[in-house]
Amino acid sequence: MSDSSPVAEDSALFAEDLAEAADLDRSDPLAWARELFWAGAAEPPYLDGNSLGRLPKRSVRRLLQVVEEEWGRGLVRSWNRWMDLPTKVGDRLGEVLLGAGPGQVVVADSTSVNLYKLAAAALDSLPGRAVVVTDRANFPTDRYLLAGLTANRRLNLRLVEFDEVMGPTPEAVSTAVGEDTALVLLSHVDYRSGALVDMAGISTVVRDAGALALWDLSHSVGAVPVSLDDSRADLAAGCTYKYVNAGPGSPAFLYVSRHLQGRLRQPIWGWMGKQDPFAMEQPYTPREGIGSFLSGTPPILGLTLVEEGVELLAELGIERVRSKSLALTSHLIGLADRRLAPLGFQLATPRDAGRRGSQVTLRHPRARELCARLDGSGEVILDFRPPDRVRLGCAAPTTSFTDLARAVASLAGAAVELTSKDAG
Amino acid sequence: MSDSSPVAEDSALFAEDLAEAADLDRSDPLAWARELFWAGAAEPPYLDGNSLGRLPKRSVRRLLQVVEEEWGRGLVRSWNRWMDLPTKVGDRLGEVLLGAGPGQVVVADSTSVNLYKLAAAALDSLPGRAVVVTDRANFPTDRYLLAGLTANRRLNLRLVEFDEVMGPTPEAVSTAVGEDTALVLLSHVDYRSGALVDMAGISTVVRDAGALALWDLSHSVGAVPVSLDDSRADLAAGCTYKYVNAGPGSPAFLYVSRHLQGRLRQPIWGWMGKQDPFAMEQPYTPREGIGSFLSGTPPILGLTLVEEGVELLAELGIERVRSKSLALTSHLIGLADRRLAPLGFQLATPRDAGRRGSQVTLRHPRARELCARLDGSGEVILDFRPPDRVRLGCAAPTTSFTDLARAVASLAGAAVELTSKDAG
Numbered sequence: 001m002s003d004s005s006p007v008a009e010d011s012a013l014f015a016e017d018l019a020e021a022a023d024l025d026r027s028d029p030l031a032w033a034r035e036l037f038w039a040g041a042a043e044p045p046y047l048d049g050n051s052l053g054r055l056p057k058r059s060v061r062r063l064l065q066v067v068e069e070e071w072g073r074g075l076v077r078s079w080n081r082w083m084d085l086p087t088k089v090g091d092r093l094g095e096v097l098l099g100a101g102p103g104q105v106v107v108a109d110s111t112s113v114n115l116y117k118l119a120a121a122a123l124d125s126l127p128g129r130a131v132v133v134t135d136r137a138n139f140p141t142d143r144y145l146l147a148g149l150t151a152n153r154r155l156n157l158r159l160v161e162f163d164e165v166m167g168p169t170p171e172a173v174s175t176a177v178g179e180d181t182a183l184v185l186l187s188h189v190d191y192r193s194g195a196l197v198d199m200a201g202i203s204t205v206v207r208d209a210g211a212l213a214l215w216d217l218s219h220s221v222g223a224v225p226v227s228l229d230d231s232r233a234d235l236a237a238g239c240t241y242k243y244v245n246a247g248p249g250s251p252a253f254l255y256v257s258r259h260l261q262g263r264l265r266q267p268i269w270g271w272m273g274k275q276d277p278f279a280m281e282q283p284y285t286p287r288e289g290i291g292s293f294l295s296g297t298p299p300i301l302g303l304t305l306v307e308e309g310v311e312l313l314a315e316l317g318i319e320r321v322r323s324k325s326l327a328l329t330s331h332l333i334g335l336a337d338r339r340l341a342p343l344g345f346q347l348a349t350p351r352d353a354g355r356r357g358s359q360v361t362l363r364h365p366r367a368r369e370l371c372a373r374l375d376g377s378g379e380v381i382l383d384f385r386p387p388d389r390v391r392l393g394c395a396a397p398t399t400s401f402t403d404l405a406r407a408v409a410s411l412a413g414a415a416v417e418l419t420s421k422d423a424g
Numbered sequence: 425m426s427d428s429s430p431v432a433e434d435s436a437l438f439a440e441d442l443a444e445a446a447d448l449d450r451s452d453p454l455a456w457a458r459e460l461f462w463a464g465a466a467e468p469p470y471l472d473g474n475s476l477g478r479l480p481k482r483s484v485r486r487l488l489q490v491v492e493e494e495w496g497r498g499l500v501r502s503w504n505r506w507m508d509l510p511t512k513v514g515d516r517l518g519e520v521l522l523g524a525g526p527g528q529v530v531v532a533d534s535t536s537v538n539l540y541k542l543a544a545a546a547l548d549s550l551p552g553r554a555v556v557v558t559d560r561a562n563f564p565t566d567r568y569l570l571a572g573l574t575a576n577r578r579l580n581l582r583l584v585e586f587d588e589v590m591g592p593t594p595e596a597v598s599t600a601v602g603e604d605t606a607l608v609l610l611s612h613v614d615y616r617s618g619a620l621v622d623m624a625g626i627s628t629v630v631r632d633a634g635a636l637a638l639w640d641l642s643h644s645v646g647a648v649p650v651s652l653d654d655s656r657a658d659l660a661a662g663c664t665y666k667y668v669n670a671g672p673g674s675p676a677f678l679y680v681s682r683h684l685q686g687r688l689r690q691p692i693w694g695w696m697g698k699q700d701p702f703a704m705e706q707p708y709t710p711r712e713g714i715g716s717f718l719s720g721t722p723p724i725l726g727l728t729l730v731e732e733g734v735e736l737l738a739e740l741g742i743e744r745v746r747s748k749s750l751a752l753t754s755h756l757i758g759l760a761d762r763r764l765a766p767l768g769f770q771l772a773t774p775r776d777a778g779r780r781g782s783q784v785t786l787r788h789p790r791a792r793e794l795c796a797r798l799d800g801s802g803e804v805i806l807d808f809r810p811p812d813r814v815r816l817g818c819a820a821p822t823t824s825f826t827d828l829a830r831a832v833a834s835l836a837g838a839a840v841e842l843t844s845k846d847a848g
């Protein structure tokens with residue numbers, strides 16, 4: 001709470017930034033999409049869609065329909081419709097967001113369970129190879145799962161250091177894989193820096209080494225067009241509660257490239273992965289195709305929300321979403337250069353738009369205090385990642401340029417206040 | 425479609441049964457509970473709550489609140505409330521329905537995934553023992569999971585034949601376990617016959633052999649009081665979409681007895697099972713206690729419905745639910761003896777109330793045709809299980825004695841019609 005000149009100066013700059021943002025919002029061809037989502041009055045800018053996407057209005061309507069009509073009225077008879085949802089919604093997700101032809105994607109379980117199934121199946125298919133490779137900075141659950149799997153099977157986990165901002169490259173991966181390598185698990189978009197990596201280039205390097213490539217798409221699906229088939233990716237999994245807007249803890253998906261489906265067998269043999277699940281007296285024979293990667297009873301409400309989230313993005317078009325996302329992150333980087341770099345913030349996201357996901361990460365030595373302050377005031381919702389990162393998620397359908405200007409002003413204001421408090 | 429005397433005679437008997445049922449409904453102390461559930465007008469009797477429980481009205485209200493207020497408005501900030509739901513709802517489920525003290529139950533994942541985690545953890549804790557025992561007639565997903573786990577670890581799966589109606593007994597189990605046995609997986613209530621088995625007796629036999637007992641509670645939780653702690657059960661899992669009324673594919677639960685929690689380690693190491701999940705740079709160290717059995721991000725909407733289903737049963741009282749359930753199944757067995765046995769139906773459920781779950785199973789050589797006929801007419805909703813079983817689920821809060829009289833009349837009518845069609 002200070003009347004010192006930096007704040008007054010900030011106010012003028014902020015007014016300038018806001019005016020510029022308002023212009024950009026007026027010419028934004030995707031601005032109308034915000035109306036498709038539930039929003040409260042006088043809400044602060046929400047720059048954490050990379051953690052939890054907003055609530056689509058259509059999802060509330062459809063959820064009520066499924067609950068009251070299909071469950072409440074239809075009761076057990078609705079299983080006739082529900083039974084195929086994991087593969088049906090998987091096919092649609094594959095078509096709209098993953099560049100995956102039909103019969104290669106299912107929606108079920110959590111990302112952790114799906115990564116476990118895929119990694120275990122991959123390792124069991126290559127018993128002569130003793131090494132699993134991942135990024136030392138990979139999303140923790142990915143590393144933990146591999147730690148568990150490799151410990152249990154007495155294999156070696158090789159944690160590779162890649163460039164902190166740019167992430168893994170084909171060249172860097174090629175020096176880390178060899179004849180000993182069974183599996184390489186990497187994130188398509190890095191959760192810390194937001195770097196988008198070269199999936200096709202890395203998948204080729206991994207394949208040439210005779211290993212399998214498993215991709216975590218949690219931070220790209222719904223924000224970045226993914227081309228699993230064209231990239232010749234082997235395996236993939238990801239969550240749907242970020243850019244697919246399917247709600248907290250919504251079911252995840254997994255992808256197994258068609259050429260591997262006969263060869264790979266996942267370890268959790270539940271009835272939904274079996275041929276003819278209701279012919280109960282027979283021994284377990286896996287279903288043909290991707291259905292063999294299912295285990296338990298499918299979560300119908302969650303699947304409904306994934307379906308709605310995918311249809312909403314189909315309506316917007318993933319290419320249009322990507323264009324706006326890049327316009328947002330580029331604009332935000334420009335604002336950060338002008339307003340935040342002088343206050344000690346450092347960009348930790350690739351400047352090259354082609355190497356960028358849908359977030360901008362800034363580092364600041366006092367990021368923890370800054371975020372605590374903004375969390376307390378409630379003027380902007382963003383995400384702190386220890387030790388020193390602020391993540392600004394730019395979910396294109398629900399983020400405006402004005403949101404970005406307000407967020408930058410809040411960060412600048414908080415940084416100035418922290419400094420003047422120290423001086424005072 | 426016949427005017428022959430058997431049908432006319434049936435009509436008179438049916439009127440008698442209906443009058444008797446109406447009396448029983450009038451004096452039913454739990455009759456009011458039906459009002460707590462969503463129901464359409466002129467609905468047929470629903471005797472398949474053992475497959476999918478009905479929709480509680482409170483669940484719709486609460487679901488909307490969580491979706492609109494907590495997700496829509498609260499956004500990522502709501503994780504402060506959501507993060508503990510798997511253990512919080514687990515504790516409450518344990519207290520209200522499982523006879524389990526706090527810190528031993530979590531709600532997450534599917535029954536299949538939970539059984540897998542528990543069985544894998546048990547097998548890894550007893551490496552010197554090479555045999556896993558289950559019931560040859562156990563619910564298929566239980567057998568399949570064990571088949572997968574034992575194949576992967578080169579262990580032996582021993583499938584034991586127990587009495588078809590009465591299921592496993594301590595005596596029969598004692599002849600099947602020995603020094604070679606690592607794990608025994610049985611169902612508390614048999615999904616085919618509805619037999620309730622002696623959990624305490626069998627758990628003791630298993631423990632005395634130095635093995636671990638894993639219980640599938642899917643067909644008992646919410647219908648039969650369960651006493652995990654008092655029975656000295658080791659491990660348990662089960663679903664919540666039957667008698668807990670949490671909706672299609674709602675999350676399942678698992679129980680690990682406190683004395684085993686330090687010793688057992690589950691194989692799917694996701695971030696939610698780790699100490700301090702957001703301290704992301706550290707290696708995986710499992711959380712203290714039951715939380716170490718979690719893996720991925722918890723399914724918040726599903727957890728909400730489990731919470732509501734448990735609170736509804738807490739309000740009714742599981743002992744009152746059990747009393748009515750026994751009154752229903754006893755009455756149904758009486759009706760079946762009088763009206764259905766003469767038509768070729770055979771009871772395949774224990775007559776001893778203390779050995780009965782919450783369903784009545786009848787066998788009939790033409791059960792498939794009978795059920796197809798009733799499915800087509802829509803006059804009653806029940807469940808066919810190949811080759812020759814009709815299951816009549818008696819979910820106490822939502823089933824009336826009139827439902828039972830109507831269902832028996834429908835079955836009798838269909839059987840008479842089938843016979844007269846053959847004769848005509």
